[in-house]
Amino acid sequence: MSDLSYQNKNAFDVLSETELKEVQEYCEGYKKFLDNGKTERFCVSYAVSLAEKEGFVPFVDGKKYNPGDKVYHVQKNHAAIFAVIGSESPEKGFNITAAHVDAPRLDLKPSPLYEDNGMAYFKTHYYGGVRKYQWVTRPLALCGVVCKKDGTSVNINIGSDPEDPIFMITDLLPHLAKDQSQKPLAGAFAGESLNILLGSEPEKNEEKDKIRENVLKALNQKYGITEADLLTAEITVVPAENARDLGFDRSLISAYGHDDRVCAYPCFTALLKTTAPKKTCVCVFADKEEIGSVGISGLRSDYMTNFLLALCDGYNSRVAFANSAAISSDVAAAFDPNYPEVFERRNSAFINCGPAICKYTGHGGKSGASDACPEFIAKLLGIFDEANVIYQFTELGKVDQGGGGTVSQFIADRNIEVIDIGVAMLCMHAPCEVAAKTDIYMLDRLCEAFYKNY
Numbered sequence: 001m002s003d004l005s006y007q008n009k010n011a012f013d014v015l016s017e018t019e020l021k022e023v024q025e026y027c028e029g030y031k032k033f034l035d036n037g038k039t040e041r042f043c044v045s046y047a048v049s050l051a052e053k054e055g056f057v058p059f060v061d062g063k064k065y066n067p068g069d070k071v072y073h074v075q076k077n078h079a080a081i082f083a084v085i086g087s088e089s090p091e092k093g094f095n096i097t098a099a100h101v102d103a104p105r106l107d108l109k110p111s112p113l114y115e116d117n118g119m120a121y122f123k124t125h126y127y128g129g130v131r132k133y134q135w136v137t138r139p140l141a142l143c144g145v146v147c148k149k150d151g152t153s154v155n156i157n158i159g160s161d162p163e164d165p166i167f168m169i170t171d172l173l174p175h176l177a178k179d180q181s182q183k184p185l186a187g188a189f190a191g192e193s194l195n196i197l198l199g200s201e202p203e204k205n206e207e208k209d210k211i212r213e214n215v216l217k218a219l220n221q222k223y224g225i226t227e228a229d230l231l232t233a234e235i236t237v238v239p240a241e242n243a244r245d246l247g248f249d250r251s252l253i254s255a256y257g258h259d260d261r262v263c264a265y266p267c268f269t270a271l272l273k274t275t276a277p278k279k280t281c282v283c284v285f286a287d288k289e290e291i292g293s294v295g296i297s298g299l300r301s302d303y304m305t306n307f308l309l310a311l312c313d314g315y316n317s318r319v320a321f322a323n324s325a326a327i328s329s330d331v332a333a334a335f336d337p338n339y340p341e342v343f344e345r346r347n348s349a350f351i352n353c354g355p356a357i358c359k360y361t362g363h364g365g366k367s368g369a370s371d372a373c374p375e376f377i378a379k380l381l382g383i384f385d386e387a388n389v390i391y392q393f394t395e396l397g398k399v400d401q402g403g404g405g406t407v408s409q410f411i412a413d414r415n416i417e418v419i420d421i422g423v424a425m426l427c428m429h430a431p432c433e434v435a436a437k438t439d440i441y442m443l444d445r446l447c448e449a450f451y452k453n454y
């Protein structure tokens with residue numbers, strides 16, 4: 001290849017033996033982050049516990065902060081913002097990363113419990129871009145919170161510990177699946193059939209609905225709750241498997257919820273290392289991205305804007321926003337050799353080739369895209385090169401094959417320059433997604449360089 005040509009780099013050609021050991025160590029922390037954060041609530045509270053160990057304190061609007069101070073804001077227990085105060089004026093702009101910590105899953109309906117033919121079930125309502133067939137006949141866990149009228153709350157977390165029982169959605173046996181097998185994939189599994197099997201033993205002292213009553217008894221014994229408490233609960237059904245190394249070489253991780261905790265974690269760990277930045281550095285854990293960033297914890301809400309306004313501390317916030325830069329860090333689709341037909345190879349992301357930069361997202365004629373400015377991208381690449389960060393450019397599959405969006409457009413709405421950069425992964429949105437360890441490590445390095453040097 002001549003000097004005039006350009007080619008992606010592979011992390012294994014770039015990283016030293018020592019660095020490859022660091023990759024493995026770094027990803028042990030990431031796997032813990034995943035296992036402790038199977039819902040956005042759990043993810044936020046786990047991150048807050050890590051941040052507090054590093055000296056982060058709850059942000060108080062109106063309070064004066066000094067360079068090097070570390071603060072965080074938790075948004076309704078579903079989203080969070082972490083910041084390290086810079087030595088320069090807020091008018092120089094903020095360096096922001098934003099990733100979402102919600103992931104596709106099945107939520108329990110408000111009145112979920114019923115009994116049918118000797119078995120008890122929970123009704124569910126799927127959340128986000130779920131391919132329903134992937135959720136049947138696999139071990140499931142229940143994660144969430146029950147909030148009581150007296151202001152107390154109880155965390156529910158059962159199924160992920162190897163000692164716990166698991167739950168499951170059953171499927172037809174092939175012997176009787178003749179009709180089901182003829183249906184198109186999208187219609188073969190109905191939303192209303194994603195019911196979670198909970199048990200089969202009757203409560204002897206009850207007259208009717210004995211199995212249902214037995215489930216209530218178990219819930220009451222374990223969590224002190226009643227059926228009425230489920231009305232105010234937020235309980236989600238997630239895969240019971242914890243994160244696992246994948247492959248003989250342990251170069252990959254199979255896990256639930258890589259999208260988008262695989263970006264949230266590096267954005268966060270890089271901030272923890274950023275102790276005396278020039279510009280104030282901000283890491284946002286957003287919620288509800290999978291359903292359009294709506295609601296009070298989604299990035300269409302004003303909470304991020306209000307936090308940044310508070311950080312402006314009397315300085316001109318319009319100038320501060322106009323000078324700010326953001327990385328919307330969300331996952332990219334990695335080229336999958338099993339399905340080459342949906343990718344355009346020249347503009348695809350590849351496993352182990354570094355964080356994937358997406359100039360624009362959207363679908364069709366770039367509809368719904370935030371299209372980053374070339375001046376901004378070039379400046380970023382200069383910083384990444386300087387820090388020995390490898391990266392690659394990508395689009396989400398072939399033109400007109402589909403598409404997708406991220407939180408970038410909602411950041412751009414605030415007049416903050418933004419680009420999408422994230423880890424490329426296989427089988428996005430499946431109950432077990434696959435990402436490469438070097439890419440996760442490299443995103444941490446990229447974010448660290450961005451916070452320090454942009």
Ligand code: MN
Pocket residue numbers: 100259260289330331
């Ligand atoms: Mn995502």
Ligand code: MN
Pocket residue numbers: 259290429
């Ligand atoms: Mn997603």
